[in-house]
Amino acid sequence: MSTMSRSWRDLYQIYGSDERDSNINLSAQGIVLGFSTGAFVIYFNALTIYLTRSFPLLPVQVWSLLVGFVVGLTALMCVCFLVTAANLLYSSLILRWRIAEQMLDMLDWSYVHEVLDVGCGSGILLNAVGLRLKKERAGGGCAVGVDLWLEGGKKSMSFTLQNASLEIVDEYVTCKTGEPRNLPFEDDHFDAVVSAMCLHKLSSESGPRSAEACEERLKGLQEIVRVLKPGGKAVIWDLCHVNEYAVKLKDLHMSDVKVSSCIPAYMMQSHIVSFKKPGQMS
Incomplete structure (x- = not known):
């Protein structure tokens, strides 16, 4: 809940x-x-x-x-x-928080210990993970946020870590610099991966409907699959292209691929896609 x-x-x-x-x-x-x-x-x-x-x-x-x-x-x-x-x-605050909670409700916290947030930004979803770990796994667990940071301001790593401190989850939260299409983690590393409003931005300069942009988005999706442990679950909230992700996930032989009903956000259509990576959690 x-x-x-x-x-x-x-x-x-x-x-x-x-x-x-x-x-x-x-x-x-x-x-x-x-x-x-x-x-x-x-x-x-x-x-x-x-x-x-x-x-x-x-x-x-x-x-x-x-x-x-x-x-x-x-x-x-x-x-x-x-x-x-x-x-x-509304979409950037209240809806983001509500969707973060909805996404985390889709995970089985009896086995989730280490969670990656791809494109964590200022940390709304990342800190929601930290709060859930604090509640479900008191004394253990880690939420890792990865993004491309700027120096200073609200797009810096220090600002995101400061927000974790304000939410009193700084002992559960850490951040790293990394590109969604080339995540700085080894294969099969995380129990769960989450991402909100990130993948649709990849290579947007090429035009969202271009073949190049589609290829870049799917690279980010493949990286999420790569770093997820066998038996682990990923939950992604994104604009416009989620059905495209669902097709790719089935091509990658992911299991339990599910797409939510439409969620109006930022004056556009959005959906949540979730899937599991075949295998047993070690």
Whole structure:
């Protein structure tokens, strides 16, 4: 069962938002459009009369209709911008936490001791693993996060480790630098592997639908399979391409491949795919 529910304020205070800049830009545009809509409504009659007098070729009814159309369009754009900003904030915090809990509920914690989080970012999923280890395996277990870090800021290893300390799971959590397509671990190393919103980003510069991007995503998937112990389980949450992963996993002879129903996230479709690696846990 899930360890706890979290408010967006609690999560934001620790992790911030990966979509902060987008949220600010979208919200600012929505607010400007909102004020514009209000101004159009207040000065509707005055604007209609002004346009009729300035351009008498069109009757007042036509100008009234055109101004009304602009007011409606501006209001609709305002709503779209604000709803998109709210969805990004929800998806990057509350939904990420809820999906993390759902993913971890899919693991059998009676044998899970060491877990890898591929593309751990600021650590929401990684620390959820740490909290679950703390609850299920008090005094033991390790959650390893791997990512390509930047120096300083919210995309640095130090920031992620600081978040683990704030969640009081720093004794269970560690981080390493590594590329998802070339993980710095030996074969058959982890009892379980998790990943959230990572694989779809691989080689995105080639275009998500290109053959090159597909090949890079599947390289990341194959690396997850490689480092997973026989008998171990992996759970991946990703955008758009999960059915592609399911086909590849079956080609790799993985067992118990399951794809969840659609989970709306970031204004797109997402799914969870889980699978087991054939063999017995040592």
